[in-house]
Structures are given as C-alpha cells and as structure tokens.
Amino acid sequence: MSSATEQRPTEHLRFRPLSPACVADVIGLFELIRQSPGAEFFHPHPLDEAEARRLCTLAGKDYYCLAFLGNEPVGYGMLRGWDAGFAEPSLGVALAPGYIGCGLGKALTLHLHEVATSRGATSIRLKVYTRNQAARSLYLKLGYVFAPLTEGEELGRLRLTPALRVGILTNGLVHWSGGLDFLCGLVASLLAAPAAAQAELVILLPTLPPKRWTKAYFKEIEGRLKQWLRRRPGATPPGLDSVRERLLAFGPRVKIQEIRSDAAAHAEACELLGLDVVFPSMRPEDFGPNCGVVGYLYDFQHRHLPELFSPIERVRRDRRFRSLLTGVPAVIVNARSVARDVATFVPEATAKVFTLPFTPATRPQWLQAQVGTMARYGLTGPYFIICNQFWEHKDHRTAVRAFERIAAAHPEVQLVCTGSTADSRAPNYFPSLQAEIRRLGLDERILILGLIPKRDQIELLKGAVALVQPTRFEGGPGGGAAYDAIGLDVPVIASDIPVNLEIDCGRVTFFTAGDAAALATQMELALQNKATRRDDQALLIETENRTRHCGEAIWQALQAARRDGR
Numbered sequence: 001m002s003s004a005t006e007q008r009p010t011e012h013l014r015f016r017p018l019s020p021a022c023v024a025d026v027i028g029l030f031e032l033i034r035q036s037p038g039a040e041f042f043h044p045h046p047l048d049e050a051e052a053r054r055l056c057t058l059a060g061k062d063y064y065c066l067a068f069l070g071n072e073p074v075g076y077g078m079l080r081g082w083d084a085g086f087a088e089p090s091l092g093v094a095l096a097p098g099y100i101g102c103g104l105g106k107a108l109t110l111h112l113h114e115v116a117t118s119r120g121a122t123s124i125r126l127k128v129y130t131r132n133q134a135a136r137s138l139y140l141k142l143g144y145v146f147a148p149l150t151e152g153e154e155l156g157r158l159r160l161t162p163a164l165r166v167g168i169l170t171n172g173l174v175h176w177s178g179g180l181d182f183l184c185g186l187v188a189s190l191l192a193a194p195a196a197a198q199a200e201l202v203i204l205l206p207t208l209p210p211k212r213w214t215k216a217y218f219k220e221i222e223g224r225l226k227q228w229l230r231r232r233p234g235a236t237p238p239g240l241d242s243v244r245e246r247l248l249a250f251g252p253r254v255k256i257q258e259i260r261s262d263a264a265a266h267a268e269a270c271e272l273l274g275l276d277v278v279f280p281s282m283r284p285e286d287f288g289p290n291c292g293v294v295g296y297l298y299d300f301q302h303r304h305l306p307e308l309f310s311p312i313e314r315v316r317r318d319r320r321f322r323s324l325l326t327g328v329p330a331v332i333v334n335a336r337s338v339a340r341d342v343a344t345f346v347p348e349a350t351a352k353v354f355t356l357p358f359t360p361a362t363r364p365q366w367l368q369a370q371v372g373t374m375a376r377y378g379l380t381g382p383y384f385i386i387c388n389q390f391w392e393h394k395d396h397r398t399a400v401r402a403f404e405r406i407a408a409a410h411p412e413v414q415l416v417c418t419g420s421t422a423d424s425r426a427p428n429y430f431p432s433l434q435a436e437i438r439r440l441g442l443d444e445r446i447l448i449l450g451l452i453p454k455r456d457q458i459e460l461l462k463g464a465v466a467l468v469q470p471t472r473f474e475g476g477p478g479g480g481a482a483y484d485a486i487g488l489d490v491p492v493i494a495s496d497i498p499v500n501l502e503i504d505c506g507r508v509t510f511f512t513a514g515d516a517a518a519l520a521t522q523m524e525l526a527l528q529n530k531a532t533r534r535d536d537q538a539l540l541i542e543t544e545n546r547t548r549h550c551g552e553a554i555w556q557a558l559q560a561a562r563r564d565g566r
Contacts (some may be wrong), residue, residue, distance in 0.1 A: 013075075015068075018065060019056060022056060030047040036096065062082050063115050064076075078093075086194070088157075090125050105135075164198075166275065167204050167273070167278035168187060170243075174243045177237075177451070184250075185483075192550075201255065203255070205247070205259065244256070293561055299341075299473070299475030300345055303341065308426070326351070328561065329352065331351040333354070335476050338475060354557040358483075367536045370459040379447070382465050383415065384406075384523060385416045386481075387461065388419050388481060389420045389423070390421045390430045395495070396433055400437055404516075405520040406520055413445075417447065417448045461481075467481055469481060469494040477503045478492060486508070488533070491507040491529070491531075493511060
C-alpha cells in the first residue's frame with residue numbers, strides 16, 4: 001500500500017450514485033480497473049466508454065455508484081437484478097489499482113449492503129472465483145455462505161435481515177372451498193419466492209372453542225342456530241380434516257398452530273410465536289404492537305351490484321373496508337380493477353395496495369388421468385363445463401340460453417355444472433333456473449352435479465371442450481375456475497367484464513356479458529377448434545414461473561407491513 005493511500009482512511013470515503021454528471025469519472029475509473037491485477041475477476045459488463053455512458057443514464061431500480069476519496073474516484077460498486085424482476089440483487093465491487101487491500105473494498109461492500117436493505121432486500125448474492133482468495137476471504141468475514149456454481153466459481157449469499165416470521169391467517173377462507181383454494185395458492189406462491197426462502201411460515205388455524213362471552217363466542221352460537229333452523233342454507237364447508245390435509249401437504253416449511261377462534265387468540269399467538277407480520281387479514285384487528293399486518297380486500301361487489309345486498313350489508317361493508325384501508329399499512333388485491341375501486345370508493349385510504357398478478361396454476365397430480373370419472377358422472381360425449389356456485393351474479397341463465405342454441409345443432413353435446421346450488425341472498429334463483437331448463441327441454445342435456453370432490457372437478461375440467469365463465473362480477477380475473485382451467489390449458493370462454501379482461505395468458509375468448517347469442521357463437525367456435533393441450537412439462541414450468549412471480553408480490557407487501565409494524 002502506498003503512503004498516499006495510508007493517509008486516506010476509509011471513514012473519508014463517500015459514495016455517489018451514477019448520473020450523467022459523473023460520466024468522465026466513470027470512464028477514467030473503468031480505464032484504471034482494466035489495468036488492475038484484479039481485472040480478470042471483474043467482468044459483469046464491458047469496461048469501456050460506451051458502457052460508462054449507458055450506466056450513467058439508467059433510470060431503473062438497479063443501483064450503480066462510485067466511491068470517492070476526496071475528489072478522486074477509487075471504487076465502483078453495483079447492485080443489479082431488480083430491473084430483471086429478481087428480489088435478491090447481485091453485488092459487484094471493483095477498485096482502482098493502488099487501493100486494493102486497504103479496507104476500501106469492505107467499506108464499499110458494506111455501503112451496498114445498506115442500500116440493498118433500505119430497498120427491501122432481505123438477502124444478497126455474488127459470484128467469486130475460487131482463486132480470488134483475497135475477495136473470498138473478505139466475503140467470508142462479512143458472513144457470506146458459499147456453494148459451488150461452476151468449475152472455478154462459487155455463489156455467495158448473505159442474509160441481510162433476520163428470517164421473517166410470517167403468520168398466515170385462515171379466518172374467512174377455510175370455511176368455503178374457493179377460499180381454501182385461494183389460501184393454498186397464497187401459501188404456494190410464498191414458498192416459491194426466492195426472497196422468502198428463509199422465512200418462517202406459521203398457519204394460524206382457529207379450531208379451538210372461543211373464550212366465553214366474546215364476540216366470536218356469540219357468533220358461533222348464532223351460526224349453530226341458523227344451521228339448526230335452516231334459515232340460511234349454504235354450501236357445505238370443507239371438513240376440518242380435509243383442511244388440515246391440504247395445509248399439511250405443504251411440508252415442513254409450513255407449521256400449523258391451532259388456536260381459539262376469538263380475536264384475542266390471534267394477538268396472543270402473534271406474541272407467543274414472535275410473528276413479525278400476518279396476512280391476509282380481512283379486518284383491521286389487533287395482532288399486537290410488534291406485528292405488522294397485510295390486509296386482503298376481495299372486491300367491491302356491493303358497489304357494483306347493490307341489488308344483491310341489503311342497505312345494512314352495504315353500509316357494513318363500506319365501514320369495514322374503510323377501516324381496513326386506513327388501519328393497516330399494506331393491502332393485497334386480486335385484480336387491478338379492485339385497486340382502481342379502492343381509489344374510487346375509499347379515496348381516504350392510506351394503505352399501500354399491492355395487486356397480485358394473475359396466477360393460474362396446476363398441480364402435478366392433476367396431470368395424471370383419473371380413470372372412470374366421466375363415466376361415473378354420466379358423461380358420454382363432448383361437453384362444456386361451468387364451475388361456479390349457483391349464485392345469481394354468476395349468471396348461469398345466460399349460459400343456459402346460449403346452450404339452447406348449441407343443443408339444437410349438436411345433439412351429442414352436454415353442459416355440466418358443478419358448485420353449490422344454494423344462494424342465501426337469492427334463494428329463489430336456483431329453482432327458477434331449474435324451471436327454465438325444464439321449459440327449454442334441456443333437463444337431460446344439462447347436468448347439475450352440485451358440489452363434487454375437487455379432484456373430480458379437475459378431471460371433468462380437463463375433458464371439457466371449454467370452461468364457460470358467464471359471470472357478471474368477480475374479484476379476480478375469471479374467478480377460481482379460470483385459474484384452474486388456464487393452468488391446465490383448457491380453453492376458457494369468459495364474459496367481457498373488466499376484471500376478466502385482465503387475464504393475460506391461456507386460450508381465452510370473450511363474449512359480451514349477458515349476451516346469450518354472443519356466448520353461443522364462441523361455444524360453436526370452440527367445438528370446431530380441435531387444439532390439443534400443451535406438454536405437461538411446459539405447463540408445470542409456466543406454473544412455477546407465475547407462482548414465483550406472485551410470491552414476490554406477496555413478499556413485497558409483507559416487507560412493507562413489517563417495516564411499518566417495527
């Protein structure tokens with residue numbers, strides 16, 4: 001080390017992000033680095049004038065900087081990967097000759113750690129040549145853990161923050177099949193996110209009786225009375241054993257903590273388990289002073305279809321949504337249309353809204369044939385399928401009237417409907433639909449199967465000409481059935497409501513919502529199209545990529561809530 005260098009302690013080092021004003025400094029430093037003994041170890045990009053000018057004009061998320069001693073640029077650092085969609089940035093450091101081995105490399109690396117942490121990264125990575133012993137020794141001292149990458153190269157990773165302890169809430173989701181599917185999709189996505197690899201996930205499952213005289217206690221009594229009196233018929237909820245089975249299938253990375261069902265039990269569990277953040281909360285409940293909260297807002301159906309709700313229900317929903325959007329730091333939604341509704345209907349919202357990407361998925365076991373399913377349900381020829389609850393806004397009526405046109409021209413074609421036939425808000429809807437089916441003479445051509453096992457539904461979906469989704473409203477693109485169909489590469493014919501138009505993949509065609517003739521036209525085209533399903537491996541790779549992308553979006557919301565909670 002030169003005497004000049006010894007007189008320049010690292011505490012005088014300052015850092016400056018690249019900008020057009022420092023082009024000359026970058027060009028000069030790149031020239032020096034090319035002459036450095038360590039140049040053979042640093043080649044993430046060309047070290048020439050053209051690249052210097054390009055880097056100084058970038059405006060993305062990646063970070064590039066110079067390290068200065070006085071007015072002299074002595075080091076170059078970078079964090080990149082964010083612009084490519086990765087949550088974990090890659091670090092690179094290079095010093096001018098004469099400044100290697102005097103602590104400046106460590107100072108520049110620590111600066112990059114601070115920048116990565118401030119931008120929400122929980123870990124960082126770098127590549128190092130095994131023969132570059134000086135750099136490898138430095139990174140080992142800083143805590144990097146190395147694994148073989150290629151011959152002569154290793155991948156080093158450093159955790160910047162302690163592992164996040166995430167509580168996964170199940171209230172309001174495990175009591176209906178679509179909610180359980182949605183919850184399992186969230187967990188699968190989080191497990192697929194590289195940034196969440198070290199997170200500790202705990203599912204809070206309220207299976208134990210609530211404390212006496214609490215709100216949950218009286219609500220449980222109310223639910224039992226309604227069931228006994230049969231005043232509000234509804235779909236049979238998934239059994240507790242089947243819920244446990246679905247959740248246990250995630251393996252050892254996900255722990256299940258069974259708790260009481262009252263609100264206080266969640267706060268107690270968060271404190272006992274040391275949870276940093278919980279999600280998805282549909283109410284701004286108290287989870288303790290040290291626990292951040294990510295809310296979940298499903299949709300504003302009561303604003304778009306007010307006729308389906310009583311005035312009291314509409315007021316209660318507005319109050320609850322306003323309380324959530326002003327009471328938690330982050331909220332996830334399933335569609336951009338819901339995010340727009342937040343701005344329209346709750347302009348005073350303070351929560352940061354994270355829109356989850358459209359994430360159709362398939363499970364490997366779904367791709368295996370389940371022999372005999374179609375015969376068991378009496379299916380003998382080509383058929384369309386609707387996988388919706390028989391709720392009024394799902395608009396089975398338009399599908400029935402469209403099928404009337406198809407049935408006349410194609411006597412071998414059937415229409416299969418799965419889902420609960422109970423609509424507590426419109427109890428006369430299903431009987432009136434049955435009456436119309438009989439009047440049209442289609443009662444032997446339209447098979448209403450009701451609630452059937454999920455695996456059977458998937459097998460029927462795989463064999464369908466297309467999934468028909470005539471819905472007038474959804475909180476996510478296409479509803480849950482479209483997620484399954486597109487994940488399996490089954491064609492989808494969907495109503496053209498705004499949320500459905502957010503579907504960005506798969507074999508999807510749209511028809512004017514409520515227009516039976518337009519739907520019949522698309523069904524006719526689907527019968528003529530004999531396209532085969534894509535390769536199973538391609539479907540699984542696409543599922544993996546989309547699930548990972550969704551997990552990263554959830555992770556960003558968790559980080560935003562955690563910082564607020566801490």
